[in-house]
Amino acid sequence: xxxxxxxxxxxxxxxxxxxxxxxxxxxxxxxxxxxxxxxxxxxxxxxxxxxxxxxxxxxxxxxxxxxxxxxxxxxxxxxxxxxxxxxxxxxxxxxxxxxxxxxxxxxxxxxxxxxxxxxxxxxxxxxxxxxxxxxxxxxxxxxxxxxxxxxxxxxxxxxxxxxxxxxxxxxxxxxxxxxxxxxxxxxxxxxxxxxxxxxxxxxxxxxxxxxxxxxxxxxxxxxxxxxxxxxxxxxxxxxxxxxxxxxxxxxxxxxxxxxxxxxxxxxxxxxxxxxxxxxxxxxxxxxxxxxx
Amino acid sequence: xxxxxxxxxxxxxxxxxxxxxxxxxxxxxxxxxxxxxxxxxxxxxxxxxxxxxxxxxxxxxxxxxxxxxxxxxxxxxxxxxxxxxxxxxxxxxxxxxxxxxxxxxxxxxxxxxxxxxxxxxxxxxxxxxxxxxxxxxxxxxxxxxxxxxxxxxxxxxxxxxxxxxxxxxxxxxxxxxxxxxxxxxxxxxxxxxxxxxxxxxxxxxxxxxxxxxxxxxxxxxxxxxxxxxxxxxxxxxxxxxxxxxxxxxxxxxxxxxxxxxxxxxxxxxxxxxxxxxxxxxxxxxxxxxxxxxxxxxxxxxxxxxxxxxxxxxxxxxxxxxxxxxxxxxxxxxxxxxxxxxxxxxxxxxxxxxxxxxxxxxxxxxxxxxxxxxxxxxxxxxxxxxxxxxxxxxxxxxxxxxxxxxxxxxxxxx
Numbered sequence: 094x095x096x097x098x099x100x101x102x103x104x105x106x107x108x109x110x111x112x113x114x115x116x117x118x119x120x121x122x123x124x125x126x127x128x129x130x131x132x133x134x135x136x137x138x139x140x141x142x143x144x145x146x147x148x149x150x151x152x153x154x155x156x157x158x159x160x161x162x163x164x165x166x167x168x169x170x171x172x173x174x175x176x177x178x179x180x181x182x183x184x185x186x187x188x189x190x191x192x193x194x195x196x197x198x199x200x201x202x203x204x205x206x207x208x209x210x211x212x213x214x215x216x217x218x219x220x221x222x223x224x225x226x227x228x229x230x231x232x233x234x235x236x237x238x239x240x241x242x243x244x245x246x247x248x249x250x251x252x253x254x255x256x257x258x259x260x261x262x263x264x265x266x267x268x269x270x271x272x273x274x275x276x277x278x279x280x281x282x283x284x285x286x287x288x289x290x291x292x293x294x295x296x297x298x299x300x301x302x303x304x305x306x307x308x309x310x311x312x313x314x315x316x317x318x319x320x321x322x323x324x325x326x327x328x329x330x331x332x333x334x335x336x337x338x339x340x341x342x343x344x345x346x347x348x349x350x351x352x353x354x355x356x357x358x359x360x361x362x363x364x365x366x367x368x369x370x371x372x373x374x375x376x377x378x379x380x381x382x383x384x385x
Numbered sequence: 386x387x388x389x390x391x392x393x394x395x396x397x398x399x400x401x402x403x404x405x406x407x408x409x410x411x412x413x414x415x416x417x418x419x420x421x422x423x424x425x426x427x428x429x430x431x432x433x434x435x436x437x438x439x440x441x442x443x444x445x446x447x448x449x450x451x452x453x454x455x456x457x458x459x460x461x462x463x464x465x466x467x468x469x470x471x472x473x474x475x476x477x478x479x480x481x482x483x484x485x486x487x488x489x490x491x492x493x494x495x496x497x498x499x500x501x502x503x504x505x506x507x508x509x510x511x512x513x514x515x516x517x518x519x520x521x522x523x524x525x526x527x528x529x530x531x532x533x534x535x536x537x538x539x540x541x542x543x544x545x546x547x548x549x550x551x552x553x554x555x556x557x558x559x560x561x562x563x564x565x566x567x568x569x570x571x572x573x574x575x576x577x578x579x580x581x582x583x584x585x586x587x588x589x590x591x592x593x594x595x596x597x598x599x600x601x602x603x604x605x606x607x608x609x610x611x612x613x614x615x616x617x618x619x620x621x622x623x624x625x626x627x628x629x630x631x632x633x634x635x636x637x638x639x640x641x642x643x644x645x646x647x648x649x650x651x652x653x654x655x656x657x658x659x660x661x662x663x664x665x666x667x668x669x670x671x672x673x674x675x676x677x678x679x680x681x682x683x684x685x686x687x688x689x690x691x692x693x694x695x696x697x698x699x700x701x702x703x704x705x706x707x708x709x710x711x712x713x714x715x716x717x718x719x720x721x722x723x724x725x726x727x728x729x730x731x732x733x734x735x736x737x738x739x740x741x742x743x744x745x746x747x748x749x750x751x752x753x754x755x756x757x758x759x760x761x762x763x764x765x766x767x768x769x770x771x772x773x774x775x776x777x778x779x780x781x782x783x784x785x786x787x788x789x790x791x792x793x794x795x796x797x798x
Contacts, residue, residue: 136475139796157767221629222621223563223638232560240623243570245775331570332624332770348448350759351472 123364130358134351141354148358158359160334161342164249168338169317171253172260177309179257180264181302185294187265188272198269205263213326216255217242220327242328245335252336255323260316264309271305272298303382307374314370318363339363401693402434404453407464408446408678409439410518410647418713426700433693443469443678454478454685461686462694467505467679468754468762470513471593475756479681481511485691494699497720499743504751506679508593514679515698516719518710520646521673521742521749522579524666528659530555530562530640541663545583545609548641548666552619555640564619565641566634567610571627573769574753574762575676576643579665580606582672582750588765593755594797598765598787599780607779609668611772624774645676646742649715653736662738664745671748677716708732717742756797761790 130148135141152158187198204212219226220241231238241251275298283293321341324330330337330345337345339359347356409415416439423437440446443466450463465473473479486492498516506514528538534554542548552564567576578588586602589595597603613620634642635655643665652660665673680698682691700706704722708729711718718724724733724743733740755761768782 136477217626217629218632221626221633222623223560224629224632224636240621240625240774243624243626243774244622245770329570331766332774333767335775345759345763349444349763350757351451351476352760 123361126357126360126364129354130361132354134354148355149362151355152358152362157334157337157342161330161337161339164334164336165318165338167249168253168256169314171250172256172317173310173313175253176257176260177264177306177313179261180309181268183261183265184268184272185298188269201265202262204259204261205266209259209320209322210326212255212259213323216323217327220251242336243332245332248328248332248336252323252327255327256316256320260313260320264313267305267309268302271302275301307378307382310378311371311374314374315367318367339366400432400434401689402436403462403690403693403697404436404438404458404460405462405464405694405697406438406440406446406450406453406460408441408443408466410442410645410677415714418710422701422706422710423697425706426697429700430693430696433696435697446678447472450683451476451478454683459683459685461690462680462682462698464517464678465681467514467516467519467675467677468752468758469681470506470508470679470754471756471758473681474508474513478683478685479513480684480691481513482515482682482695483511485682485695491695491699494702497722498702499717499720499746501746501749502675502717502719504591505675505754508591514681515702516717517678517680517698517702518647518714518716519675519677519679519719520716521675521745522576522643522665523646523649523673523738523741523745524663525634525642525644525648525652526661526663527634527637527640528661530637530658534640538659538661541661542666543671544666545668549613549617549619552613552617552641556619562637563621563639565613565643566620566625566630566639567613567643568627568630569624569770569773572676573773574765575674577606577610577765577769578674578750578753579643579672580610582674582748583665583667583670584609584672585668585670587750588753589751589755591751593758594794596755596761596765596787596790596794598768598790599783604779604783607769607772607783610769611779614773622774624770646715646717647677649738649742650713651715653715653738662741664741664748667748671745673745673749674752675746675749676752712739715739715742717746755790755794757793760793764789764793 131143131145132141133144133147183201187194187201191197218224222228222238222240222243225241227241228238239247242248279297280293283297288296318338319340321338321344324336324338324341328336330341340363343356343359343363346352346359407419419437419439423435427433427435438449438460440449446463447465447469450460450465453460482495486495495512495515502516502519503512506512506516524541526541531538531541531551534551536551536554542551548565555562555564569576574588581588581603584602584606586597586600586606588597588603614622630639630642630644631648631652633639634644635652635657637658646662649662664671680702682694682698686694701710702719704718704720704726705728707718707720707723708726710716711723711729712732718729723729724740729739753762753765764786768786771777771782772779
């Protein structure tokens with residue numbers, strides 16, 4: 094009895110650092126965001142009062158909300174498959190015996206180790222019309238370049254491109270690690286059976302990589318909602334919200350408009366989205382994955 | 386021994402310490418200059434300890450100062466955007482300078498600034514912000530390019546028509562040089578404030594409770610801005626980035642740029658060609674909004690701290706320091722007295738562009754600032770970008786922005 098009581102305490106002690114961190118920085122803020130989203134914006138002259146779902150109905154009528162939501166879905170659709178596909182391709186490439194393999198791996202990984210803000214400042218000058226790198230390379234070839242960040246039709250895609258460039262190298266590392274744990278016997282066996290390299294990849298390598306793909310997918314989905322650092326430098330969401338994303342809009346609402354209740358409501362919607370996506374990914378996809 | 390220790394402890398206790406946040410919105414080593422002036426102040430006032438913290442751009446500075454205020458580790462004074470005034474009043478964060486000044490000398494000091502620079506700092510019959518890093522928009526132009534195009538380099542355009550005519554001559558058909566660039570990211574509403582003032586209309590009332598976004602003259606001003614790229618083709622299409630524009634000008638990709646006077650010293654140091662600075666043109670009357678940062682004193686400070694803060698602000702805006710600040714940055718010397726100092730007089734004589742922003746104060750108006758200023762400003766910014774880069778008509782976007790702004794400001798009437 095005594096022993097089991099002690100074990101109980103020990104157990105709680107062991108998980109307490111994680112619990113404390115999670116509760117303080119994740120659960121409590123989520124719950125408190127939810128509560129503050131039910132109140133109106135207050136100030137010392139006009140104190141805030143309970144308004145129920147008003148913030149949420151206001152959101153439905155807020156055209157900027159719909160724009161950033163749409164942008165975010167395009168951003169996700171643009172970045173997730175492309176960065177995962179590219180990562181897989183790069184991993185397969187550098188998994189083979191190539192001259193200068195280590196150098197190539199490093200080259201692919203470099204974008205990941207650079208801080209996003211610094212990278213964005215460099216890309217700002219790549220994209221700048223007239224004096225930017227892109228224009229200086231493309232113009233002499235007779236290609237008429239758009240005003241990359243200044244045109245609403247290209248601004249978001251310019252941002253998507255940087256994100257893919259930044260993320261693919263990171264995901265590549267996971268694929269590379271997974272590829273290197275795959276047994277060479279499989280390849281030999283396939284060779285004996287006369288399977289082509291493509292069939293082997295499709296039927297053996299790729300299915301075995303599924304757990305990694307799930308992990309990478311979860312990360313890519315999360316990042317497509319939380320990676321907004323470069324927007325601060327590159328476009329500030331413009332022109333006319335063409336490149337603004339949900340999280341960036343939340344930041345603007347909270348710190349530029351000082352409307353914390355509305356920002357809280359937006360946060361809750363974002364959380365809901367992420368929870369739904371996590372549910373879909375773990376609940377449905379995981380059943381189709383063979384771990385061993 | 387014991388007595389000296391007690392004495393030094395007494396001195397330490399009597400020392401007032403001040404925390405001040407300040408932003409930098411233009412290029413150049415501005416933090417060093419601020420640190421230098423603060424160090425001079427501490428030398429003269431050993432009983433006051435100043436902790437001057439660089440806090441990013443205007444937005445960041447306001448966020449940091451207000452966050453510090455909420456966390457109970459408040460700053461006593463800060464340099465923040467002049468247009469933050471209504472938000473700061475609404476949050477009950479600042480005190481009016483009228484309630485801090487007491488002596489006749491201090492009251493006279495409060496009246497010593499250029500009136501145009503005080504507009505954004507005054508409302509409800511009181512002065513809440515004192516000008517510090519203040520600017521106007523000026524027209525930088527490449528004299529070499531003017532000469533090459535057969536234009537009079539000493540006679541830059543004075544009206545919109547002249548501007549378009551000059552722009553057409555300056556624009557090279559192969560795309561290697563544009564006639565002009567007006568930035569449309571960062572602070573588009575600010576540039577727009579200049580165009581509307583030139584066209585004879587301001588953007589809001591002095592109480593910060595009403596905007597005039599769909600006034601016909603305002604719509605006309607936006608049409609003109611849009612026409613510069615769409616119709617006259619003297620300016621690139623799409624949004625023009627605030628942050629990289631200076632480089633465009635220095636690399637001679639545009640012959641004219643409209644930008645803050647805060648860039649003057651950096652342009653002067655880096656231009657490899659003969660450049661000039663002129664007042665913005667008019668239609669027919671010239672016009673520009675003022676811009677930049679004011680000093681504010683926070684309410685949550687003790688009386689001693691307020692007094693010390695006032696002392697620091699008086700020091701930093703004194704004619705001598707205002708002159709120094711103006712020479713090293715390009716910002717306007719905030720009072721007429723500053724331009725009477727020997728240093729600034731000589732500087733303006735040897736480098737006439739330094740006086741352009743001051744002379745332009747005669748045509749200046751307040752920068753767009755209302756209650757709910759962040760949202761209202763964003764409404765206008767979005768509308769401007771939708772028209773300039775997005776192909777919407779000026780009437781459509783400005784009517785929409787006006788309707789939304791009216792909605793936002795309804796509770797403040």
